[in-house]
Structures are given as C-alpha cells and as structure tokens.
Amino acid sequence: MANIKSAKKRISVIAKKTALNKSKKSAMKTAEKRFLEALVSGDIDAAKTKFAYFEKKMAQNASSGLFHKNAAARKISRLRKKLNAAAE
Numbered sequence: 001m002a003n004i005k006s007a008k009k010r011i012s013v014i015a016k017k018t019a020l021n022k023s024k025k026s027a028m029k030t031a032e033k034r035f036l037e038a039l040v041s042g043d044i045d046a047a048k049t050k051f052a053y054f055e056k057k058m059a060q061n062a063s064s065g066l067f068h069k070n071a072a073a074r075k076i077s078r079l080r081k082k083l084n085a086a087a088e
Contacts, residue, residue, distance in 0.1 A: 024066055031057060035079065039086050051083050 002008050031054040038047040055076050062072035 021066055024061055028054070028057060028061060028067075032075075032079070036082075039082060042086075044083075044087055047083060047086065051079060054079065 002011060031050065035047060035050040035054050038050050058067070058072045058076055061067050062069045067075075
C-alpha cells in the first residue's frame with residue numbers, strides 16, 4: 001500500500017475513473033445488444049432509433065478517449081451495414 005499522500009490520492013482517483021469507464025463500456029455493450037435484438041426481431045423502426053442512440057454514445061465515448069476513434073468508426077460502420085441490409 002502507498003505511504004505517500006499523493007500516491008494514495010492517485011489510487012482513489014484511478015479507482016473512480018476505472019468504475020466510470022467500466023460503467024460506460026457496459027452501457028455501450030447493452031446499447032449494441034439492444035440494437036441487434038431489435039434488428040433480429042425485424043422491428044426496423046426500433047432498430048433505427050436504437051442505432052442512433054448507440055452511434056451518438058459511441059462517438060461521445062470515442063472523443064473522450066474511452067475507445068479509439070477508428071475502432072468506434074469501424075464498429076459504427078459495421079452495425080450501419082447490418083441495419084441497411086435489413087432495411088432493404
């Protein structure tokens with residue numbers, strides 16, 4: 001365990017940031033899962049709204065550094081392809 005005050009503070013700050021990042025990543029996985037479930041069920045309108053929510057949150061998280069911007073763009077692109085294929 002750290003003895004220096006600044007090291008103790010860093011440990012607590014890192015723990016808070018880790019919890020926040022874990023929460024955001026979990027929310028992203030849930031949003032993606034709900035979009036895919038709507039897509040599989042055939043409800044295109046619901047899938048479009050869920051995709052819009054996912055895309056917005058993914059872009060926000062990528063800009064904050066939670067995901068790399070290219071990884072976020074790649075995931076959004078792949079899901080958009082699925083949505084367009086299902087809409088046809």
